[in-house]
Amino acid sequence: MxxxxxxxxxxxxxxxxxxxxxxxxxxxxxxxxxxxxxxxxxxxxxxxxxxxxxxxxxxxxxxxxxxxxxxxxxxxxxxxxxxxxxxxxxxxxxxxxxxxxxxxxxxxxxxxxxxxxxxxxxxxxxxxxxxxxxxxxxxxxxxxxxxxxxRRRVDYAKAPVRLQLARLLVEMADEHGHVPRGRSVVIGANLTQVEWGMLIGVSPRTVQRALGELKLAGLIDPGRNRMLVRDVPGLRALIGEQL
Structure with missing residues (x-):
């Protein structure tokens, strides 16, 4: 229109x-x-x-x-x-x-x-x-x-899935995130586990496990119609320590 x-x-x-x-x-x-x-x-x-x-x-x-x-x-x-x-x-x-x-x-x-x-x-x-x-x-x-x-092609070859996902989340938070409060950043994209997996080249089950690990660590909170990154500095530290 x-x-x-x-x-x-x-x-x-x-x-x-x-x-x-x-x-x-x-x-x-x-x-x-x-x-x-x-x-x-x-x-x-x-x-x-x-x-x-x-x-x-x-x-x-x-x-x-x-x-x-x-x-x-x-x-x-x-x-x-x-x-x-x-x-x-x-x-x-x-x-x-x-x-x-x-x-x-x-x-x-x-x-x-x-x-x-x-x-x-x-x-x-x-x-x-x-x-x-x-x-x-x-x-x-x-x-x-x-x-x-x-960078993603390099990560596919050497990085654990959890860290690939962490880097993707940091990139999306930096480029397109909105900050509602404190250290949290909202990525306003409604992506399925299949789609999160496609972005880093892994299966839905594998990315589900990685999402669970990051959530358990208090770094993210996946939700309906959005991804809440609770601790961007924490994700950044995770990437820096292990990549």
């Missing part, structure tokens, strides 16, 4: 929900408004697909609210969850750098609708080239995602 919209009001409405290190949060107000104004405001509901694996590159989406899941086809059939992207993130910038086809499918899986700004290829290129800092932020976004992917 496409609406008439005012970029100024969109920034006022949504900016508070973007993680400080996200793509959109990296643009100051004077740069952000003209950047968004290049595109079109769109909304998606649960089950809607923003981009589909194998499709030709035709632009990007700037997530204003909610979150989406990024998945790709597995050899032999089925899908595997690669990442979760939250409000403030950009979707499709990998293809924007080389013009290749989409390497993953991005789908809305939250009950909360996704508001986004869609920019076609020309609009996005114009925005990153004319808005101060735009090209640098695009580069940083791509590098950050590639670094995370590389």
């Amino acid at each position: 496409v609406d008439k919209w005012d970029p100024q009001s969109i920034v006022r409405r949504y900016r508070g929900s973007w993680a400080p290190r996200s793509f959109l949060a990296g643009l100051d107000h004077q740069a952000l408004v003209p950047f968004l104004a290049e595109g079109t405001l769109v909304h998606f509901g649960k089950g809607d697909v923003l981009v589909r694996e194998g499709d030709a590159y035709d632009g990007v989406f700037l997530l204003l609210s909610s979150y989406v899941k990024v998945s790709a086809s597995r050899y032999g059939g089925g899908q595997t969850l690669l990442a979760v992207r939250f409000a403030g993130d950009v979707i499709g910038e990998m293809a924007a750098t080389d013009g290749n086809t989409r390497c993953a499918t991005v789908e809305v899986c939250s009950k909360e609708p996704v508001a986004a700004v869609r920019l076609d290829e020309t609009q996005f290129e114009r925005a990153v080239d004319t808005v101060p800092g735009g090209r640098r932020l695009l580069f940083d976004s791509v590098v950050r995602k590639l670094r995370t992917s590389t």
